[in-house]
Amino acid sequence: QSALTQPASVSGSPGQSITISCTGTNSDIGSYDFVSWFQQHPGKAPKFIMYEVSYRPSGVSDRFSGSKSGNTASLTISGLQTDDEADYYCSSYSTGDTVVFGGGTKVTVL
Amino acid sequence: QVLLVQSGADVEKPGASVKLSCKTSGDTFASYFIHWVRQGPGQGLEWLGIIDPNDGTTTYAQKFQGRVTMTGDTSTKTVYMELNSLRSDDTAVYYCARGSGWIGTRVDYWGQGTLVTVSS
Numbered sequence: 001q002s003a004l005t006q007p008a009s010v011s012g013s014p015g016q017s018i019t020i021s022c023t024g025t026n027s028d029i030g031s032y033d034f035v036s037w038f039q040q041h042p043g044k045a046p047k048f049i050m051y052e053v054s055y056r057p058s059g060v061s062d063r064f065s066g067s068k069s070g071n072t073a074s075l076t077i078s079g080l081q082t083d084d085e086a087d088y089y090c091s092s093y094s095t096g097d098t099v100v101f102g103g104g105t106k107v108t109v110l
Numbered sequence: 111q112v113l114l115v116q117s118g119a120d121v122e123k124p125g126a127s128v129k130l131s132c133k134t135s136g137d138t139f140a141s142y143f144i145h146w147v148r149q150g151p152g153q154g155l156e157w158l159g160i161i162d163p164n165d166g167t168t169t170y171a172q173k174f175q176g177r178v179t180m181t182g183d184t185s186t187k188t189v190y191m192e193l194n195s196l197r198s199d200d201t202a203v204y205y206c207a208r209g210s211g212w213i214g215t216r217v218d219y220w221g222q223g224t225l226v227t228v229s230s
Contacts, residue, residue, distance in 0.1 A: 003154070034212070034215040036215070036216065036217060038155070038217075045205060045220040045221065045222060045223055046155065046205070046207075046220055047220075048216075048217060048218045048219070048220075051211070051215075051216045051218075052211070052215075052216070057218065089154060089155050091155075091157070091217065093213075093215045096169070097160075097169045097213060098157070098169060098171055098172075099145065099157040099160070099215070099217075100157065101147070101154060101155040101156065101157055102154070103154045104154040104155070
C-alpha cells in the first residue's frame with residue numbers, strides 16, 4: 001500500500017487555473033473510480049471537496065473539477081483565489097478494501 | 111448536522127498504548143462507516159483503517175495490522191481506536207472521519223482531531 005504520488009507544490013496567480021496530479025497503480029486509481037480530494041488549511045481538519053473522481057459535494061465551488069486517465073487522477077482549480085492557498089490531498093480505494101492517500105500538494109497563490 | 115467529537119490530547123511513553131474516542135451524532139453510528147486517519151507533524155495524511163460500527167467489521171492498513179484495534183459502543187454511539195506499542199513516530203494528530211457511499215469510500219465529515227504525543 002504505497003502512497004499515491006503528488007507534486008510537492010503547485011503555484012499560480014489569482015484568476016489562473018492550476019492542475020494537481022495524483023498517480024497511483026493498477027491496484028487503486030487504475031482500477032477504481034473511487035478517487036477523492038481534500039483541501040486542508042493550516043491547523044484545520046481536511047475538507048472533502050471531490051469524490052468518485054469528478055463529483056463535487058454540495059457547497060463546493062464549481063471552480064474545482066476532477067478527472068482521471070489511467071493510473072493518474074487530477075484536480076483542477078480554475079479562477080484561482082487567495083483562499084485556495086492550502087494543502088491538497090488525493091485518496092483512492094485500493095484492493096483489499098483499503099484506502100491510500102497521496103503525499104499532499106501545497107498550493108501557493110502568487 | 112453531522113458531528114464527530116474526538117477525545118482530548120494525550121501524551122504517552124514509548125511502548126504504551128493509547129485509546130482514542132470519536133463520538134458520533136445522528137444516524138452516523140448505525141448507517142455509516144468510520145475511518146481513522148493520522149497526520150504526523152508537517153506530514154501528509156495516513157490511513158489506519160475503517161470500521162463498520164453497526165456490526166464491528168474492520169479493515170486495517172497493512173502497516174498497522176496487529177497494532178491497531180477499532181471498536182464501537184452502540185449505547186454511546188462512540189467509536190474507539192487503540193494503538194499499541196507506541197513509538198516516537200506515532201506522534202501525530204489522529205482524525206476520525208465518516209465514510210459514506212460504497213463501503214464507506216466517500217470520506218465526507220471529519221472530527222476535529224486528537225494530538226497524540228509519544229515521548230519519554
